Amino acid sequence: MMKQMGVKEVPAIQVTIKCADKEIIITNPQVVEMKVAGQRVYQVSGAIEEKAAEVEKRQLEIPxxxxxxxxxxxxxxxxxxxxxxxxxxxxxxxxxxxxxx
Missing domain, CATH: 1.10.8 (Helicase, Ruva Protein; domain 3)
Known part of the structure; x- marks a missing residue:
């Protein structure tokens, strides 16, 4: 019945959300995908860990x-x-x- 409503479970090991100042890591998450108004919406739940974002040092090449x-x-x-x-x-x-x- 859930599948008929456009809802399905997505098998996942980890979900990472990268923010400007931190990363939110959800381990062993339960991920549910829903189709709402033609768009895909994901609901994620699980154990949350936050850590400061690593600043990428890009090599600046000056011509x-x-x-x-x-x-x-x-x-x-x-x-x-x-x-x-x-x-x-x-x-x-x-x-x-x-x-x-």
Whole structure:
């Protein structure tokens, strides 16, 4: 009868919800999928564990052309331009303004 109503149990080992500041981990969850108004809705219950989110450190690649442009526009060395670009996460305009202060 549940299947006729669009409800089915989903076999799951773990459910992880990633938030900006934390992760919510539900181990041995009971997961139920329901179809409501053409959308799938999931209901999850189980033992909850929270942990702080791990900040991913992405490798920022600064093109040499960007370094040269910032150095030229701000009248600084290539190394100073590179540091400013890293600090501003590759934003050319912000890097130039930072160096012109």
């Amino acid at each position: 040499e052309a960007d370094v040269m442009l910032v150095a030229q526009q701000a009248s600084v060395t290539l190394e100073e331009a590179r540091k400013a670009l890293i600090e501003t996460e590759g934003d050319l305009a912000k890097a130039i303004l930072l160096l012109k202060k």
